[in-house]
Amino acid sequence: MDSLEPASNLLEYNEARYRILAEQSGVMITLHRPGDWAYTAVNPAVEQLTGYRADELLGLPAYELFHPEDAWAMQHKLIPAIKKHGTRTFRYRSRNRQGLYRWVESTHRSIRDEQSGELKEIIAVTREVQQEVEAEQALQRLAAVVEASADLVLLCDEQLQVLDLNRAARQALERPETDSESGERFSLRDYLSTESVQKIRTIALQVARQKGRWQGAIRLNLPEGKDGVWQLEQLIATNTEPVYGLYSLIIRDRSEEHAVQQALQDKQQQLAHSERLMSLGEMASGLAHEINQPLASLLNYARGGLRKLKQKEDLAPQQLSQLLTAMEKQAERAAAIVQQLRSMVKKTPHRPEIIELGQSLREAVNFVEQELEQQMVDIRWQEPNGKALVMADKVQLQQVWVNLLINALEAMAQASERRGSAKSGREIKISIRESLIPETQSSDWQVEICDQGAGISVDRMTQIFEPYYSSKSSGLGLGLSISRSIIESLGGGIDVDSDGKSYSCVKVRLAACREVQER
CATH class of the missing domain: 3.30.565.10 (Histidine kinase-like ATPase, C-terminal domain)
Known part of the structure; x- marks a missing residue:
């Protein structure tokens, strides 16, 4: 009959396994002292992420590498939250060896004494998210431009159900702000003649699917009491996941030109x-x-x-x-x-x-x-x-x-x-x-x-x-x-x-x- 391996040997074996995982990991894993948040242990990935060697970081308070704005938030908001709740994930700008600030994302978890509950240290897992942040910022800038545009910009599916629209579209079509917030949908068909709907379904959507974009002029029927000439002039297909099968519609006010x-x-x-x-x-x-x-x-x-x-x-x-x-x-x-x-x-x-x-x-x-x-x-x-x-x-x-x-x-x-x-x-x-x-x-x-x-x-x-x-x-x-x-x-x-x-x-x-x- 096989005998059980001694507990001490099993503990040493597990510690060795975890050490290998930490050392081979592509993300930065660090331990911090609760008082000043100084580095007490770091894995080799720290040099790849920051440019600093492990011996240069040990004993250094982590927030000294933070951007000044993020360091204040770390000291006055994040650290108290970690101490209270145990775990927090946040993004901040960290300075590398070249003096450049790069966006990173860290998940901090507090480690406490099992008997007394005293906070002993904090473990942090950090990865670089510079490209993600830049992409999000570019998307936010684009969204701001679309929202501020005088053109009507709508996101529709193939059935012409409107999934989202900008401020100009909400005002022109008299749609409440709650539409997009509640997820309530409406159909662009309500503002088009039967002939125009047929033209969009049989021509515009097909051209957009094949070539990525359709350009033309299809007039909308504005709500009763509204004057003007509004034309659907561009229909752009989204051919990438996860929004495949959706279309951006650009509608312009041609009232002045018409007059x-x-x-x-x-x-x-x-x-x-x-x-x-x-x-x-x-x-x-x-x-x-x-x-x-x-x-x-x-x-x-x-x-x-x-x-x-x-x-x-x-x-x-x-x-x-x-x-x-x-x-x-x-x-x-x-x-x-x-x-x-x-x-x-x-x-x-x-x-x-x-x-x-x-x-x-x-x-x-x-x-x-x-x-x-x-x-x-x-x-x-x-x-x-x-x-x-x-x-x-x-x-x-x-x-x-x-x-x-x-x-x-x-x-x-x-x-x-x-x-x-x-x-x-x-x-x-x-x-x-x-x-x-x-x-x-x-x-x-x-x-x-x-x-x-x-x-x-x-x-x-x-x-x-x-x-x-x-x-x-x-x-x-x-x-x-x-x-x-x-x-x-x-x-x-x-x-x-x-x-x-x-x-x-x-x-x-x-x-x-x-x-x-x-x-």
Whole structure:
């Protein structure tokens, strides 16, 4: 039968084991005298952590290596707490041999006499936490910046449940401070339209998961009674543990920019309206003739009918029907001209709608038909097989075409006067063609209005789009400037090409629109 090992041998064996553990440990293990907290024993790791040898530290009060601010807290708060409660863990700045202060974390435990309870010594286990503290401080600084930001910053999950938000977000969305403190959640869906939620779920989240970040513009619905324009502009995926699957949302207040854009749009519409009135004034004689034609025909039909009635001639039903039908057509023609004039003169709000370019251009050509006849200028069309659809304001787009057609006619009239050539056989070419954009896999429609005028010199080419620039003695010189503003507000562009002698071509680009509901 095996006998038990003597107790003294077992104690020596355990002490040897503990000594090996202490000496091989990578953390600093020290013993301290209760009165002055002087080092009474240290393990080899102390040199690696502080740069001091063991013999240099023995007998030295530990708080002499503390930062002055931390030494005071150690003497007046921590030591009494350790004596009272037995164990305490705290962080402080300790000076190494090079004189640099590094953050460390120590767990102190009091050792008392089992019989009397007297405090005999304190054991401390210390490790360096400099990198942890620096990371925490950086995180705190970042959190302070986020909290002070005027942007709305939210932390959400994939279901758009809000887990945390900064002060600006709480104020804008009218959420109480207790939300984050109590852990109570709410959904960002409450502030989004169904379409916007779908866009975030199917596009923004997927892009953020794949690329780390999504950027765009999705408008929020603010609480009732709150004014402003708030847009979700960035969604950032968190792809690291332990917050994988969470997203930071950045929402910005665009109220001021929206107000400025609205004011600019209002000014543009006012200028466009003034320019339309000027154009109509310049075309007054032609427009009067245009209206007089159907009115004169209508009057002739009416007089013819009255004459037959006075002469007591019988009108067969078929003849009467033909007479009334002819009168109706002329009346409708006059009404259409008046309606077109009213649309050009009337101030209307900006109303984007799907427009067919061919129809819009033909209506503009009809508007200047009298000028075309007077100058004996024909229109040569080149159109695509299908419909060329764009999203634009009908009146403003038609104003662009009228401006360009009037400019073409005036250029051709000036060229005829200079050359002394015959007016017949001249034409304005209007073409509509589609151009593909490989980068975005989308397409534009390009409208070209080309004339056979005197051309535009290189010097004038740099000025023609400037406000109030004009080569004519009359007019405001706003036609091309307003036309460019209108086209650019639609996301398009306008350019001019000319040989400077006998040819000019204005090229207008507009984004193609394919979203048409079949009726």
